[in-house]
Amino acid sequence: MPALPASPSPISRRRFGVITGGLLAPFAFGGACGLAGEAQEAGDSLLRARPMAGSKTSATGTVKLGLDAGRDAVLQLPAKLSPAPLPLLVLFHGASSTGDRQLRRLMAAVEASGVAVLAPDSRESTWDAIRGGFGADVAFINRALTRVFETVAVDPARIAAGGFSDGASYALSLGFANGDLFRRIVAFSPGFIVNAAPQGKPRVFVSHGTTDNILPIDRCSRVIVPGLKRRGYDVTYREFSGGHEVPPAVADEGLKFVSAI
Numbered sequence: 001m002p003a004l005p006a007s008p009s010p011i012s013r014r015r016f017g018v019i020t021g022g023l024l025a026p027f028a029f030g031g032a033c034g035l036a037g038e039a040q041e042a043g044d045s046l047l048r049a050r051p052m053a054g055s056k057t058s059a060t061g062t063v064k065l066g067l068d069a070g071r072d073a074v075l076q077l078p079a080k081l082s083p084a085p086l087p088l089l090v091l092f093h094g095a096s097s098t099g100d101r102q103l104r105r106l107m108a109a110v111e112a113s114g115v116a117v118l119a120p121d122s123r124e125s126t127w128d129a130i131r132g133g134f135g136a137d138v139a140f141i142n143r144a145l146t147r148v149f150e151t152v153a154v155d156p157a158r159i160a161a162g163g164f165s166d167g168a169s170y171a172l173s174l175g176f177a178n179g180d181l182f183r184r185i186v187a188f189s190p191g192f193i194v195n196a197a198p199q200g201k202p203r204v205f206v207s208h209g210t211t212d213n214i215l216p217i218d219r220c221s222r223v224i225v226p227g228l229k230r231r232g233y234d235v236t237y238r239e240f241s242g243g244h245e246v247p248p249a250v251a252d253e254g255l256k257f258v259s260a261i
Helices: 099-105 107-113 136-151 166-177 221-230 248-259
Strands: 062-064 073-076 086-092 116-120 154-164 184-188 203-209 235-240
Touching: 073 099, 073 136, 086 099, 086 136, 086 166, 086 248, 099 107, 099 116, 107 248, 116 136, 136 166, 154 166, 154 248, 166 184, 166 203, 184 248, 203 221, 203 248, 221 235, 235 248
Parallel strands: 086 116, 086 154, 154 184, 184 203, 203 235
Antiparallel strands: 062 073, 073 116
């Protein structure tokens, strides 16, 4: 499986950084991943959809949910379905991408893991919280999850938020805000965490390339990960020789992290 390509534009064009306040309040940053003296207020970050008791998996293969004529969501089911409830990954794409495109780039790891994947499209070019605050994307993700829970038997203990680049930042942000739903978070090359009241204590997998010139590792994951560990989060961290990408071995490990019992 080829590695994910770099984002089309560098970090300097966007406001990246760990948001001061809330989850990581004591942090202060400068440079490309910093928001010196700046804080971001979060809107409604809560997802209310939950797995339904007695649901049976009636969907198969790749299913477009048909929730929006333009930017929709795609559901990918494992080729071999077991009678047991499935682990579910909600996969968030990078900037200027789509859920379907992100899913296809990780498909080899997805197929090997046996994980069901919901890959929604952001309402605009990237996710709401990155653009200014939680809102429209949260509402759409909630609709998509409701549809999935109606048609797929999902294991409540193995629901994860994950993503790459902007999607990784969003997975961390939305994941911590909904830690009672997302028991695990997978962040491939994240840049920051948006301030929102944390729920629960999800386990976290983070990966980052040591030569990433889009989201520099020293200002991003090497700050995010120690901060999470200091706050008692269980974090698995993988650095690799490479840039802004998801190498196949890292993708495999991230998906296995989701599927593990």
